[in-house]
Amino acid sequence: MNFDRKDLSNDQLIKLYHELVRPRIIEEKMLVLLRQGKLAKWFSGIGQEAVSVGAAMALHQDEYVLPMHRNLGIFSVRNIPLNRLFSQWMGKPGGFTNGRDRSFHFGTQEYKIIGMISHLGPQCGIADGIALGNILKQNNKATIVFSGDGGASEGDFHEAVNVAAVWDLPVIL
């Protein structure tokens, strides 16, 4: 089979592969903990790793990402120490919400990740705001926001897409 490697070096391809495998290994561990009843819930992104990993790797570390519930690859590519991530998901101190909860709905300014808004749709508008802020500050940065089919049936989604287009915002959805 002819593999189209574009102009990527062996080192770049190996790095991409490692970044793809890392969230898969984390997920497999989380699914075991879920079945053992040690975890309340987990949203699997198995098979979708490349969506998050590719997006995160295309960005600079100081560009904001607004992930959804299946975007573990965003967190792993940003190199958040695993002990902090697992502490967060297990509701232990040392995570990002000091053990107050054990969900994916957390953000961290340190890693330029905005915590997911539970309601599908509204975080697209937040991405517009971040992108507008970057334009006003003349920062040449992109912003990535994730949304699924669920969000696409919400009015917030359509307003945000419209605003991004009308204001020519550097938002990737």
Ligand SMILES: Cc1ncc(C[n+]2csc(CCOP(=O)(O)OP(=O)(O)O)c2C)c(N)n1
């Ligand atoms: C406005 C709103 N309605 C309903 C929900 C409940 N809810 C959470 S995730 C989800 C499904 C999301 O579907 P999709 O975006 O296609 O992603 P998937 O989970 O299928 O990967 C729903 C309906 C919600 N969070 N917000």
